[in-house]
Amino acid sequence: MTERPSPADRLEGLPAVVSPRTRVLVLGSFPGAASLRMQQYYAHPQNHFWRILQALWPRHPLPAVYDGRCQWLLDRGLGVWDVYASCVRAGSLDASIRDAAMNDFVSLRVHCPRLSAVAHNGAESFGHAPAVLRGLQGGAGQHAGASIESIKLPSTSPANAAWNFDRKLAAWTDVMARHGLL
Numbered sequence: 001m002t003e004r005p006s007p008a009d010r011l012e013g014l015p016a017v018v019s020p021r022t023r024v025l026v027l028g029s030f031p032g033a034a035s036l037r038m039q040q041y042y043a044h045p046q047n048h049f050w051r052i053l054q055a056l057w058p059r060h061p062l063p064a065v066y067d068g069r070c071q072w073l074l075d076r077g078l079g080v081w082d083v084y085a086s087c088v089r090a091g092s093l094d095a096s097i098r099d100a101a102m103n104d105f106v107s108l109r110v111h112c113p114r115l116s117a118v119a120h121n122g123a124e125s126f127g128h129a130p131a132v133l134r135g136l137q138g139g140a141g142q143h144a145g146a147s148i149e150s151i152k153l154p155s156t157s158p159a160n161a162a163w164n165f166d167r168k169l170a171a172w173t174d175v176m177a178r179h180g181l182l
Contacts, residue, residue: 027082028121052172077179109136
């Protein structure tokens with residue numbers, strides 16, 4: 001018999017970083033241990049997320065302080081969130097996620113009326129693309145999410161060693177350019 005996780009073992013995710021100007025939502029799976037500890041998206045120093053964004057917008061210096069970074073990406077039409085609101089997980093790997101609860105994408109749509117794409121940061125997030133789009137469609141009418149593109153991007157995680165920085169940057173550049181963020 002398997003033991004059910006106790007409520008104390010349950011990890012809670014981070015709030016969405018979005019605004020009414022968000023056009024592309026970067027959607028991860030669930031924050032890693034370093035991100036949860038610091039209460040900041042992509043806090044692991046070897047994660048390429050912030051480095052890729054700085055390379056996309058080199059004329060706009062990336063603030064050192066996290067709150068400034070969040071405002072910096074919002075000013076460029078980008079938002080960040082995760083598929084899972086909570087889960088049980090040892091370590092930081094997606095493969096260790098258990099008993100996950102999805103975030104509320106129905107209410108997210110109300111806060112992001114200009115959303116044109118969900119850019120999934122890796123395979124775990126992309127595996128939930130149909131459910132995410134259904135949630136976004138349900139929040140603002142039956143066909144509201146029909147124009148939202150769902151894109152699988154290479155994960156910025158250090159665990160994604162198959163893609164080097166330049167290859168990741170090229171994929172991310174293509175998506176941001178197609179949605180008018182460059």
